[in-house]
Amino acid sequence: MTHAPTTPNFRQNVREAMADAPLMEQMTTALTGSMARRAGAAGAVPEFDALRDAGRDLKNHVLEHLDVYLETYEQAVTDAGGHVHWAETAEEARAIILDICRKAGAKTVNKGKSMISEEIGLNDYLEENGVKPVETDLGEYIIQLRKETPSHIIAPAMHVNVPQWREAFRKFHPHLPQDRDLEGLDKLLLEARGELRRKYFEAEVGITGANMLIAETGQSVIVTNEGNGDLSQSLAKVHIVLASLEKIVPTLEDASTVLRLLARSATGQEMSVYTTFSSGPRRAEDPDGPEEYHVVLLDNGRSEMLGSDFQDMLRCIRCGACMNHCPVYRAVGGHAYGWVYPGPMGAVLTPALIGVTQGGNLPNASTFCGRCEEVCPMRIPLPKMMRHWREREFERKLSPKGMRRGMGAWAWAARRPGLYRIGASLAARALRLLGAGSIRRLPLAGRAWTQTRDFPAPQKGGTFLAQWNPDAEGRRKGGAA
Amino acid sequence: MSSRVRILANLRRRLEEGRPAAERAEGVAARLRLAGAQTAPRPAASRLEGAEALARFEEKLRAVDASVSHVPGFSSLPQALAEELRARNLPAAVRMGEDFDLVSLDWSGLEATRGPGRIEEPATLSRAVCGAAETGTVALRSGPANPVTLTFLGETHFIVLRRSEIVPGLEELWARVRRSGAQPRTVNLVTGPSRSADIGGVLQLGAHGPVAVHVFIVDA
Numbered sequence: 001m002t003h004a005p006t007t008p009n010f011r012q013n014v015r016e017a018m019a020d021a022p023l024m025e026q027m028t029t030a031l032t033g034s035m036a037r038r039a040g041a042a043g044a045v046p047e048f049d050a051l052r053d054a055g056r057d058l059k060n061h062v063l064e065h066l067d068v069y070l071e072t073y074e075q076a077v078t079d080a081g082g083h084v085h086w087a088e089t090a091e092e093a094r095a096i097i098l099d100i101c102r103k104a105g106a107k108t109v110n111k112g113k114s115m116i117s118e119e120i121g122l123n124d125y126l127e128e129n130g131v132k133p134v135e136t137d138l139g140e141y142i143i144q145l146r147k148e149t150p151s152h153i154i155a156p157a158m159h160v161n162v163p164q165w166r167e168a169f170r171k172f173h174p175h176l177p178q179d180r181d182l183e184g185l186d187k188l189l190l191e192a193r194g195e196l197r198r199k200y201f202e203a204e205v206g207i208t209g210a211n212m213l214i215a216e217t218g219q220s221v222i223v224t225n226e227g228n229g230d231l232s233q234s235l236a237k238v239h240i241v242l243a244s245l246e247k248i249v250p251t252l253e254d255a256s257t258v259l260r261l262l263a264r265s266a267t268g269q270e271m272s273v274y275t276t277f278s279s280g281p282r283r284a285e286d287p288d289g290p291e292e293y294h295v296v297l298l299d300n301g302r303s304e305m306l307g308s309d310f311q312d313m314l315r316c317i318r319c320g321a322c323m324n325h326c327p328v329y330r331a332v333g334g335h336a337y338g339w340v341y342p343g344p345m346g347a348v349l350t351p352a353l354i355g356v357t358q359g360g361n362l363p364n365a366s367t368f369c370g371r372c373e374e375v376c377p378m379r380i381p382l383p384k385m386m387r388h389w390r391e392r393e394f395e396r397k398l399s400p401k402g403m404r405r406g407m408g409a410w411a412w413a414a415r416r417p418g419l420y421r422i423g424a425s426l427a428a429r430a431l432r433l434l435g436a437g438s439i440r441r442l443p444l445a446g447r448a449w450t451q452t453r454d455f456p457a458p459q460k461g462g463t464f465l466a467q468w469n470p471d472a473e474g475r476r477k478g479g480a481a
Numbered sequence: 482m483s484s485r486v487r488i489l490a491n492l493r494r495r496l497e498e499g500r501p502a503a504e505r506a507e508g509v510a511a512r513l514r515l516a517g518a519q520t521a522p523r524p525a526a527s528r529l530e531g532a533e534a535l536a537r538f539e540e541k542l543r544a545v546d547a548s549v550s551h552v553p554g555f556s557s558l559p560q561a562l563a564e565e566l567r568a569r570n571l572p573a574a575v576r577m578g579e580d581f582d583l584v585s586l587d588w589s590g591l592e593a594t595r596g597p598g599r600i601e602e603p604a605t606l607s608r609a610v611c612g613a614a615e616t617g618t619v620a621l622r623s624g625p626a627n628p629v630t631l632t633f634l635g636e637t638h639f640i641v642l643r644r645s646e647i648v649p650g651l652e653e654l655w656a657r658v659r660r661s662g663a664q665p666r667t668v669n670l671v672t673g674p675s676r677s678a679d680i681g682g683v684l685q686l687g688a689h690g691p692v693a694v695h696v697f698i699v700d701a
């Protein structure tokens with residue numbers, strides 16, 4: 001399911017999200033332990049920071065040589081019997097995919113999790129054109145049933161609570177007995193497994209995303225925990241990989257560096273369950289696997305980011321750590337951001353992809369605590385880039401008037417972290433005097449801000465930065481698709 | 482002008498400022514020449530050898546909810562597998578590919594069939610290229626010897642490899658995969674049974690793929 005961006009209504013979205021008590025409760029449940037898991041996994045590897053440096057350097061190298069890498073990669077795909085399709089825009093990518101589906105005579109398309117698919121609004125388009133898309137990742141499956149968009153890049157159904165899973169399964173699986181027992185979580189999982197297992201054998205086309213594209217070998221890589229992406233690509237006649245062009249890494253050894261960072265940062269796992277390297281169609285002697293292999297390489301504004309203030313964002317490996325650690329994301333959830341990419345990475349990427357007029361509100365969704373950059377495995381300077389956007393938005397006079405006035409002072413202080421921190425800590429103490437719970441009116445520059453939103457009163461124990469202690473969180477095992 | 486041409490032209494225009502085309506081409510060629518050689522830091526824990534590697538491999542497998550056992554030689558695999566199936570209350574049947582080490586064994590005590598995965602496969606068996614001690618990860622090559630669908634459709638997935646195929650880390654894993662023959666349609670790195678925490682934030686095993694993974698290590 002894809003919707004038009006609601007990013008311009010960010011403030012309204014935030015108000016609504018924060019008034020939604022079950023959502024707030026579910027976000028707390030879903031995010032509990034996420035920071036501790038990442039801290040545990042990263043802390044267990046003494047070389048983790050050195051790996052992050054290597055990850056940053058390798059992606060910088062790729063971006064600086066991107067044209068040559070893409071041609072090298074394309075050649076390797078072709079040599080393995082696959083096809084590369086280049087798409088400048090979302091429309092073009094959709095048309096290419098529909099064309100491949102039509103040629104394959106596809107009525108149904110199974111899909112592994114792909115944020116690019118959300119970005120280009122693929123599902124609606126296929127459906128309008130008579131091809132039924134079936135999301136097979138559990139999280140994507142439930143939100144497709146509920147006609148929603150993902151609220152997190154690796155756990156798309158983070159916002160859905162257990163009663164809502166039950167309700168959706170009863171409603172959308174009408175062929176099963178209405179009085180069946182769906183009490184235990186295992187019952188829900190088994191039902192989804194049974195429903196989807198059948199579908200893997202029905203679809204003519206399987207579409208997956210790609211965590212990486214390897215220039216050396218022409219392989220596309222998916223990293224998952226469920227196995228749905230693999231069933232989708234291995235049982236269909238045609239495998240389509242939908243990937244954006246910055247996903248290139250040079251060699252298998254470089255892929256190892258990314259893999260050592262990705263799962264630890266995302267779910268705190270050392271390695272996700274399935275890391276699959278695919279190239280070309282099934283070989284002549286193979287008993288299974290797809291008969292055709294297509295890669296759709298999407299630009300959609302990314303090449304414009306090269307050489308700009310936002311180039312570093314193209315290093316992102318979509319681990320989700322920045323949102324798991326973001327006090328704003330944790331407080332408002334992913335849907336408030338109004339488009340495909342939420343959290344700090346979304347606040348930077350969204351204006352770059354859909355324009356500052358549409359997405360320019362998002363970089364305001366930051367406390368500039370710096371946690372996102374501290375945990376980003378690719379060392380992306382997210383706060384700095386959010387500041388760039390805010391400055392641009394400010395220059396374009398898109399900010400509401402009150403915000404523009406306060407901004408000068410804020411921008412001055414924000415460029416001086418020490419001062420900002422002292423100021424923030426003083427402000428927090430003052431705020432506690434103003435009231436417990438939520439604060440409806442802030443003095444001075446804060447006034448305009450609280451006219452449209454309530455400012456959560458700071459808790460005891462100092463500023464967000466001062467009290468941050470991921471180790472204090474409950475430890476819980478977890479994984480995402 | 483095609484999108485390909487336009488995208489590449491746009492990239493070139495932007496990259497040209499930093500580095501001329503010839504330098505970019507050389508930069509890529511130099512990097513690709515490093516394929517197979519160490520270019521990045523690696524965790525010390527990915528460098529264990531011999532008995533230490535074996536111990537870590539088993540420890541990591543258990544940590545990801547897989548189980549592991551040893552057999553003295555390939556010839557004792559059918560019986561060990563039959564016992565595992567019995568202990569798990571599974572039918573005495575297994576699906577596998579045409580791997581040389583497997584087809585030459587005496588499977589008469591089991592209903593052993595060969596071919597790709599079908600919609601219901603209580604038990605499947607794959608022959609791994611190698612396993613990395615670093616994370617308890619095994620590498621599988623798709624093909625007639627190991628149909629890829631067996632890795633994902635088996636309710637319980639059995640994987641067999643020789644003790645000598647347990648390597649320290651991902652670097653050695655890639656070295657073995659590169660040496661194992663022409664690039665297959667898929668190389669599958671498997672680290673435990675499938676799982677999801679999507680429902681209620683609680684981790685459950687057996688999302689779409691196997692509910693259980695058992696690794697047999699052939700000691701000789």
Ligand code: SF4
Binds near residue numbers: 318375378
């Ligand atoms: S910006 Fe960094 S932390 Fe956020 S998703 Fe991308 S790689 Fe992960």
